[in-house]
Amino acid sequence: MPVHTIVVGSGSAGGALAARLSEDPDQQVTLIEAGPDYSDRDGIPEDIRNADAVSTSAHDWGITSYFVEPPEAREAQIYARGRVVGGSSSVNAAIAHRATTADAERWVGAGLDEWSWDKLLHYYKKLEADQDYGTSDIHGGSGPVPIKRVTEDEWPAATHAMRAVAESLGFPMLEDFNLPGADGFARSARNVWGQSTRAGTLLTYLAEARTRPNLTILSETYCQRVLFEGRRAVGVEIDRGKGRQQILADRVVIAAGFVQSPQILTLSGIGPAEVLERLGIGAVRVNENVGRHMKDHPIVPVIGITSQTEHHGLRAELKYTTDHGKTIGAVNDAFLFSVTMEPESLGFSVGSDAEPFTLLSILVQPTSVGWLTVLTDDVRDQPEIHSNFLGTDDDMRRMMEAVRLAYSFATTEPLASELESVLMPTPEVVEDDDALREWLRQTLATGFHGTSTCRMGIDPATSVVDQRLAVHGVEGLYVADCSVLHDITSAATNLTGMLIGERMADWLLGRA
Secondary structure, X not given: OOEEEEEEOOOXXXXXXXXXXXXXXXXXXXXXXXXXXXXXXXXXOHHHHEOOOOOOOOOEOXXXXXXXXXXXXXXXXXXXXXXXXXXXXXXXXXXXXXXXXHHHHHHHHOOOHHHOHHHHHHHHHHHEEEOOOOOOXXXXXXXXXXXXXXXXXXXXXXXXXXXXXXXXXXXXXXXXXXXXXXXXXXXXXXXXXXXXXXXXXXXXHHHHHOOOOOEEEEOOOEEEEEEEEOOEXXXXXXXXXXXXXXXXXXXXXXXXXXXXXXXXXXHOOEEOHHHHHHHOOOOOEEOOOOOOOEEOOEEEEEEEEEOOOOOOOEEEEEEEOOHHHHHOOOOOOEEEEEEOOOHHHHOOOOOOOOXXXXXXXXXXXXXXXXXXXOOOOOOOXXXXXXXXXXXXHHHHHHHHHHHHHHHHHHOOOOHHXXXXXXXXXXXXXXXXXXXXXXXXXXXXXXXXXXXXXXXXXXOOOOOOEOOOOEEOOOEOEEEOOHHHOXXXXXXXXXXXXXXXXXXXXXXXXXXX
């Protein structure tokens, strides 16, 4: 009899995992997704097809988060998450970043030797079809995910000017951000087909896998909870709009992302004691770490107006170490992106019809820690999420520094001549520490890179899963998405999510 695996969530990790498992005819895979499925490539909606505009409403969960503390300081803000086959990989900005060697060193230092750089590199290469470099010691040429760098002839004039400023300030000029240890200014690497068709798991891993008879995709299906016999997971309870049903399986993998994965665990009886008791859920395994240890990347814009923007989307970026980052041992803790998409795609409103050019600062090694709390016993009701951005003095100081650097770019030649004006922030805000702190708290948004709410660790008292992603204290249950990361990657999380799915598949198939 085939081994039956249920995978809950079809995003970067879940889509990759289901596809790889289904390559083995001795496996039976059921992939569960709350959103719709688009099996016909020609029928894919524009918001999912176009990687040059982040989709934040048409295929969204409608989740909100308190970005800063205390929560009354600013109302809860939209936190876009993809509700569609492909998950957030179907709606994101298609940034093809890898984790860094420094990330791997931190994880190995926490006792997670399965997450060394050599092992990570093997799986990054396995998933890639690099359009620029092909197969090499550093890149993969035959994987399912196309990776290409934006060519300089796709840059608007303002991005060329940004590069000139970076070079004048002494930042290194790079060909490839995905080299180990790389820092400096480079073209953006993206996972796209052609110029801008988003290559998430819907159009990569699952495009071929959906033709296999041993893979079943259940779209528009909610997973309410995992079913147990004693402490062994034996299936899930689902709702497809006609009442709840049960599906039995040999093992269950939750790959629903940093919000729904801890939520489903909690609704299944694995979570903090107070929450389980309040919701009247019988405890299968009390674990106070479920929903805790959350990390995310705060982002802040410097937005200028140009007379003409030739292209849209992400074009180039600067990776660097902030001065304050050096004092706390951080390496490459900030990014500065050249972005020519509408600010509303990133959660900002500028109140102008003019063409925007945004210098987007991202703090990628935050020390602030957030959390989420499950409020009801229905998976359709979102948890209360507290991102707690800039919750430490170190994070605030580094973000102030990052925004001032971005503002100096915008007001330095030749970029200054490419911008008719700088809409935000004002010079008065930039120059005043107190005003800048408050402006940051009221303006910042999320990079949509939430992690670590089911984090891995060798000690069950401080983690949710072990380093091969098995949930502590039970059998037959795993979590495989970016919620398991011990801490956040110093980069966008999309490719690392796919890597997690690849690794989980090899572990379940006994290949590693």
